[in-house]
Amino acid sequence: MNVSDFLIKRLSSWGIKRIFGYPGDGINGIMGALSRAQEEIKFTQVRHEEMAALMACAYAKFTGEVGVCLATSGPGAIHLLNGLYDAKLDHQPVVAIIGHPARKAIGGNYQQEVDLISLFKDVAHEYVHMASDETQIRHLVDRAIRIAKAERTVTCVIIPNDIQTKEAVEVPPHEHYTIHTGVGHPSSIVIPTDEALQQAAHILNVGNRVAILVGAGAAKATEEVIQIAELLNAGVAKALLGKSVLADDLPFVTGSIGFFGTTATENLMNECDTLLMIGTSFPYAEFLPKEGQARAVQIDIDGRMLSLRYPVEVNLLGDSSETLKRLIPLIHKKPNNEWKHKIEDDVRKWRQEQEQLSTRKAELLNPQLVFKELSSRLPANCIITADSGSTASWYARELYFKDGMMGSLSGTLATMGCAVPYAIAAKFAYPEKTVIAFAGDGAMQMNGNEELLTISKYAQSWKNPNIIICVINNRDLNMVTWEQRMMEGDPKFEATQVTPEFNYAAYAESIGFTGIRIDSPEQVAEAWERALSANNPVLIEAITDPEISPFPDHVLMKKVDNLATSVSKGDDAVMKNTGHILQQKVEEKLQKVEAE
Known part of the structure; x- marks a missing residue:
């Protein structure tokens, strides 16, 4: 068994079943190993390496497993970058395996020689390493996958093509300067302290008009989000990546937020006095409550993302589902009130308007x-x-x-x-x-x-x-x-x-x-x-x-001055299909400009 065979075997031991990629002579050894191991790992041939990285990211999103992409040296590796940044910024575990010229050529301005470690140091900064010896393969693979899973991020292993066909070293020698790693990443539950949960519950219990915003981090907490929303009589808005967290037929779901958001969500955020954010890093502050308007609680598995988008009073570091399970017993059921009815009425009005539009x-x-x-x-x-x-x-x-x-x-x-x-x-x-x-x-x-x-x-x-x-x-x-x-x-x-x-x-x-x-x-x-x-x-x-x-028109309405300027410069199409009220506002602005 050569190094490439061992590489594929080790990936399979981690549960990897599919690799997205494109061949090249910088990874010929690995391609040969894939050919010999078709029962263990399937290879999906894409048309471009960027697509391989995007597919690995999406595969991780939809399955919760580690996505793996494979590219040859030089240009193939460079093509991966955009898709890998997609995974990094959306916190998805993806491992990139990349070829490289033979070790004896490195440093000689050889064909397709690119400083890959420097190139990938940002997108895969948690772990990017190049093999310089066949003994390293075991721990490079183990650490790349373990860190990708643990940190929900991108990692990268670079393997020069001369190492790929060397005899495999399955068990490093029992001596100084050797690394002995194992397969497996333990499942764990991260939950906040009881004190933090009590503080969060107090804020939510005293709030009269509660808004909830969910993102991708709430994907496995659907039942818990529904329970706490019903207890609090809260409206629930969804960030783009949180669209599938809740079904849209729930009467308290106000839909999307932001530039693509609904008027029901805009009203929810403008009028709430309490905000609960669950697994989201929605970036646009202008669509959240004004600072000081609402007391806020946030739940996130990544401490770096807490109190980042809004000044949060209580930060709950933990898994969304498990945190909510411990928070829900501390929540008092709010009686039916005007806030709940208003949310549901806003949702109905929005949907009726869209039906007409x-x-x-x-x-x-x-x-x-x-x-x-x-x-x-x-x-x-x-x-x-x-x-x-x-x-x-x-x-x-x-x-x-x-x-x-x-x-x-x-x-x-x-x-x-x-x-x-x-x-x-x-x-x-x-x-x-x-x-x-x-x-x-x-x-x-x-x-x-x-x-x-x-x-x-x-x-x-x-x-x-x-x-x-x-x-x-x-x-x-x-x-x-x-x-x-x-x-x-x-x-x-x-x-x-x-x-x-x-x-x-x-x-x-x-x-x-x-x-x-x-x-x-x-x-x-x-x-x-x-x-x-x-x-x-x-x-x-x-x-x-x-x-x-x-x-939507309610977003365009905030940019009436700019739209009027565009029309004044000859872009009459702006007014073609906008709503009557928006058209009226633009025309009023144009009249003021002409009068001046």
Whole structure:
């Protein structure tokens, strides 16, 4: 057995069952070992190493296991970085295994020689090391996986290609300067002190208008979040990564928060006197209560994230589920009150408004309608992914998740091009489930089109080949267009914003998908029915109106001055599909500018 065989064997001992990657001569030894160990570990060939890292991140998100990606030396290793940063910033355990030129060539400006330790020192700063001797492989693998799991972070092992084919050293010699590690990471429960729990309970008990904000860290605490929300008569808002924590049919769930948030959530945060944050690092302070408005309690497993977004009075360091289990018995049931009724009324009003907005006229197709028509048809236990950009906004507000569903996107990094690789990883993790990805035309042209080939390659190996890619084709880098208008007061700059024409449905058809192209409201429901009942990969291309803002009107209202400036510079499309009140505000601002 050579070093590469031992590497694969050791990974398998840790429970690793799949590696995402792309071959190259810098990892020839490892590829040979994978070929000899196909029963133990499966290799997924992607189209680009960045996609391998994004898939490893998503695999970790959806399974709770360590994701592993593999790349060759030099350019292959460099390509991993963006996907690894996605994992790092969303606190996912991912191990990158990378090739390198032979040891005797290092330092000689050899082909594909890159200072990988320095390059990866930020993204994998908890653990990045290069093997200089075959005896190291055991402890490099063991420590990389153990640290990735313990710290919920990215680690990296670099293996020069001459070491990969050396004779394996399974047991290091029993002598000085040797390391003897073992396999296994113990499960543990982190809980706050009784004193901290009592202090937190007091704050929550005396509060009259309690708001709860959940993130990805509350994913395994669904039942406990429901219990404490019902005891406190609290409304619960969801950060993007916490969308699947609670089903949206619960009357106290106000939906998303922030730039993609609902008016129900905005009212909740503006009017609460007490805030409980659970497993979230939602970054935008302007959408949280004003400092001093609310007394706050926060629960997080990572002490570094406590009292980071809001000045918290009681910080509870611990697992969300276990902490809530110990906190709930200390909470007094609040009587039915006006706060509870107001929350539920705000949720109803928001949903009624969105129902009306989804049917508003548009050039070709209203993107909101595409999401609304799927929402009522979502299969039980399906998995949904979304890209960064306008699709993330519609995903956040318009899809009403059911109990048992999962969903994710690139949260903190917010990288383009994540939806399709995320969906592929989800399909490998749960091949029996329906997986649906939403991507914009910009993301598809960046890398999504290429990864459709990966789907085509592996679809028949999945128990249920039904995977659906929905492309929102508005011929525009739409989120940035609206950010230019809203944030800067600039008109749409067509040279940077308009994307090339491309027929995504036809392309998908050419590689074995069912391609469906829709451009009118009457086609939407039928398209989803057809896609959801298919027994093969499907791509829906929705030709949508770029002038329907992905930002809700109540968010745009705060940027009236900038929107008016954009209109004054000739961007009349800003006013095309905005609500009556917002249009009125913009016109009033324009009149003031002209009068001056």
